[in-house]
Amino acid sequence: MRQLLIEYKRSLREARKMLKTIDSKLDPSLIDKEDKGLINNIISDLEYAIEWLKSGRNPDARRGIDKNGVYLTDPGVLDILPVQVVYKELSKELPSFERELIEDALCTLSDREKDVFMMIKVEGLTFDNTADLLGVKKSTVQTHLERAEKKINERKIGSLFLVS
Structure with a gap:
């Protein structure tokens, strides 16, 4: 599990680097804009998975049924x-x-x-x-x-x- 968490964090860093390179372009193309949306989704999913792995529970569940x-x-x-x-x-x-x-x-x-x-x-x-x-x-x-x-x-x- 620890190895998986490390891999997810590494992937998250890479995704953020890719997003930075797209954001640094002065005149992004249509493909760059689509890629930016995909990369944002990847970052969001990775952050969600990392939080779940760290806490051991669903990060979105705010109701009592999922309290510690x-x-x-x-x-x-x-x-x-x-x-x-x-x-x-x-x-x-x-x-x-x-x-x-x-x-x-x-x-x-x-x-x-x-x-x-x-x-x-x-x-x-x-x-x-x-x-x-x-x-x-x-x-x-x-x-x-x-x-x-x-x-x-x-x-x-x-x-x-x-x-x-």
Whole structure:
């Protein structure tokens, strides 16, 4: 891998030299202009590949799914977190009526709002961790949580389950 990185850097230097020679021409021909475009593309691709080789991840991926911490987390670990186990045990202990109330309140939420609500309120994750896992900004997580809580409160007020 190190040898490949060295070769890419060498190729990048050569491509930049070729670009300089074309730029130094006072009256470039049509072929020179086409070559300049190709060389710029080569330089861009080489810089991209070098960055990928250096960091070990896709340089263009700016979302949470490709953050460094994701590579350190085994997805199987998420299934055995104590908070989730406690939630699963609590849901088994709830009477069916209360479970139906919860499901009724959660059915009004969008998938993203439900994910955010469950991650923060049930699993106890922070806004930052939730934002990283979902690949959004912290403020977006806060907005989704506020909307979810508002919808749940509205559902509590207007739910047919609560009418006696």
